[in-house]
Amino acid sequence: MLKRIETDLTQPEVAGSTNGQIKMGPGTLYGTVKRLLEVQLIEESDERPDPQLDDERRRYYRLTGVGEQVVKAEARRYAEIVEIARGKKLIRKPA
Amino acid sequence: MSKNLNNRTLAASQTIYERLLRAYPKSHREEYGPAMAQLFRDECRDAWNESQNWGVMKLWLRVLPDLVKTSFIERLAALNKRKSMSDKMTALIQPRTIFLKVFVAVFLIIVCTTVAVTFLLPETYASTARIKTESYDPYFMKTTFEIIQSQTVLEPIIDKLHLDTVWGKEYNGGKPLKTDETMQLLKQRMNLSPERNTRLINITVYSEDKNEAARIANAIARSYQNYRIKFQPKQMDARIPIFPTVEIVDSAKPGKLPVRPNKTLNIVLGTLFGVIFVLVVGGIAALITILIRKRSRKIPATA
Numbered sequence: 221m222l223k224r225i226e227t228d229l230t231q232p233e234v235a236g237s238t239n240g241q242i243k244m245g246p247g248t249l250y251g252t253v254k255r256l257l258e259v260q261l262i263e264e265s266d267e268r269p270d271p272q273l274d275d276e277r278r279r280y281y282r283l284t285g286v287g288e289q290v291v292k293a294e295a296r297r298y299a300e301i302v303e304i305a306r307g308k309k310l311i312r313k314p315a
Numbered sequence: 316m317s318k319n320l321n322n323r324t325l326a327a328s329q330t331i332y333e334r335l336l337r338a339y340p341k342s343h344r345e346e347y348g349p350a351m352a353q354l355f356r357d358e359c360r361d362a363w364n365e366s367q368n369w370g371v372m373k374l375w376l377r378v379l380p381d382l383v384k385t386s387f388i389e390r391l392a393a394l395n396k397r398k399s400m401s402d403k404m405t406a407l408i409q410p411r412t413i414f415l416k417v418f419v420a421v422f423l424i425i426v427c428t429t430v431a432v433t434f435l436l437p438e439t440y441a442s443t444a445r446i447k448t449e450s451y452d453p454y455f456m457k458t459t460f461e462i463i464q465s466q467t468v469l470e471p472i473i474d475k476l477h478l479d480t481v482w483g484k485e486y487n488g489g490k491p492l493k494t495d496e497t498m499q500l501l502k503q504r505m506n507l508s509p510e511r512n513t514r515l516i517n518i519t520v521y522s523e524d525k526n527e528a529a530r531i532a533n534a535i536a537r538s539y540q541n542y543r544i545k546f547q548p549k550q551m552d553a554r555i556p557i558f559p560t561v562e563i564v565d566s567a568k569p570g571k572l573p574v575r576p577n578k579t580l581n582i583v584l585g586t587l588f589g590v591i592f593v594l595v596v597g598g599i600a601a602l603i604t605i606l607i608r609k610r611s612r613k614i615p616a617t618a
Binding site (some may be wrong): 243244245248249250251253254277279 | 339346352358377380381384385
């Protein structure tokens with residue numbers, strides 16, 4: 221049973237979502253994709269977006285059910301760490 | 316013109332990147348090579364649009380370390396995928412991996428260099444003359460050593476054997492050496508050592524010519540003997556004959572075998588050094604490999 225959460229791992233997306241702090245090279249990007257596929261956190265998707273936005277050379281991946289659980293658990297872990305940091309007044313709440 | 320330059324720069328970068336993809340294992344290259352090349356092309360184009368040559372250069376500065384690191388990780392991963400022990404052993408015994416090839420090559424280079432240097436070094440012979448002095452007192456021995464190396468003893472030898480001219484031909488392009496220079500050279504080539512618990516002193520001379528070594532060692536012994544005769548206390552009674560206080564016990568003879576280089580020792584030491592070097596560097600490489608492998612295992616969780 222697969223959750224249909226499309227994910228974009230392309231370089232502009234990664235750079236954009238991290239304010240340009242992380243720029244993945246092709247080697248790191250596809251090495252990561254390979255490992256995520258191996259541990260079945262993602263899988264290749266046959267679904268393609270609107271042909272006007274699509275590029276036939278692109279390959280699409282989506283999170284598997286396990287992948288989604290893992291990413292949520294990871295996000296929760298980060299959220300807890302952020303809460304602890306706020307409790308200790310290491311960081312402030314965003315305005 | 317600018318467009319041509321643009322095309323040339325981008326085309327060259329893309330060609331180079333596609334060639335560099337060979338650093339990855341074949342399976343990885345077949346699966347992701349085209350996608351990686353495509354991503355690089357896109358990034359290259361964006362970098363050029365952003366700041367032309369400088370942009371492409373910045374891209375390379377980011378992509379190259381990434382390529383080196385990830386190709387290393389992928390190669391390790393490919394090696395670990397060999398399931399059977401025999402596969403792993405075969406991979407180790409047959410130097411298929413880049414690292415093993417490098418280590419074997421470095422080891423062979425070290426050994427070959429040692430052998431080449433050993434056989435290219437000029438052969439040096441040693442000849443030793445032995446003299447007996449009247450005392451084994453350490454101060455007396457020390458004084459004797461200094462006198463043997465003094466100008467008074469050595470200069471007559473230089474004159475007699477024409478060492479200025481002979482060594483000038485060999486080391487000074489045919490021009491005779493100055494006496495000071497010859498003296499310096501002679502001192503470097505001689506070695507004085509006491510024979511333990513005796514009154515004997517060994518005068519050893521090294522030379523690439525075995526006959527020359529023997530000639531000089533004997534000449535030094537005789538010159539010192541003459542010095543002692545010349546400067547011994549005045550004869551008190553004419554009826555008592557003068558005996559030389561220094562006796563030449565053994566004359567120097569031309570050496571049969573060269574003493575330097577010690578070929579066997581050099582080759583054994585070179586091989587040992589090669590083994591140690593490869594083991595140390597291999598150990599460090601293994602350590603780095605383990606660290607990178609640990610790090611690569613964390614990648615999926617952090618991506």
